[in-house]
Amino acid sequence: MRLLNMLAAVGLLATVGATIVQAEEPSQSGSPAVIPVAADGVQRATVTLDSYSYTPNYLIVEAEKPVELTLTSVTTLIPHNFIIKDPAGSLSVEQDVSAGKTVTIRFTPTQPGIFPIYCDKRFWPLPSHLDKGMEGKLEVR
Numbered sequence: 001m002r003l004l005n006m007l008a009a010v011g012l013l014a015t016v017g018a019t020i021v022q023a024e025e026p027s028q029s030g031s032p033a034v035i036p037v038a039a040d041g042v043q044r045a046t047v048t049l050d051s052y053s054y055t056p057n058y059l060i061v062e063a064e065k066p067v068e069l070t071l072t073s074v075t076t077l078i079p080h081n082f083i084i085k086d087p088a089g090s091l092s093v094e095q096d097v098s099a100g101k102t103v104t105i106r107f108t109p110t111q112p113g114i115f116p117i118y119c120d121k122r123f124w125p126l127p128s129h130l131d132k133g134m135e136g137k138l139e140v141r
């Protein structure tokens with residue numbers, strides 16, 4: 001228990017340190033990242049895929065403006081994907097990202113709402129990556 005606390009404290013320090021040194025890094029996992037609109041009207045961001053996470057994992061964009069996401073996998077072996085699905089059908093994104101690869105995707109959200117992002121890869125009979133916490137949210141305003 002004490003070791004875990006220590007590890008948590010070290011992790012916290014490392015996070016704070018990184019924030020100070022590199023203020024322009026994307027938001028850490030868990031904190032909403034408001035994606036800025038570039039001069040050309042495109043909302044650009046980079047999302048890092050790891051096993052089993054997206055960083056940042058909460059993206060906030062504006063409706064009716066194109067979104068361009070650079071998906072960078074930092075894994076050495078495990079393939080992932082990046083899925084955004086609106087059950088009502090306004091948005092459907094599905095992109096495979098092989099281990100260590102970078103892929104850029106573009107889409108234009110039309111409906112405001114909060115949509116799930118997830119990886120549905122699975123090495124049966126192990127739990128799916130989504131079950132392991134590989135998920136996030138896209139908030140369209």
Ligand SMILES: [Cu+2]
Nearest residue numbers: 080119121129
């Ligand atoms: Cu995955």
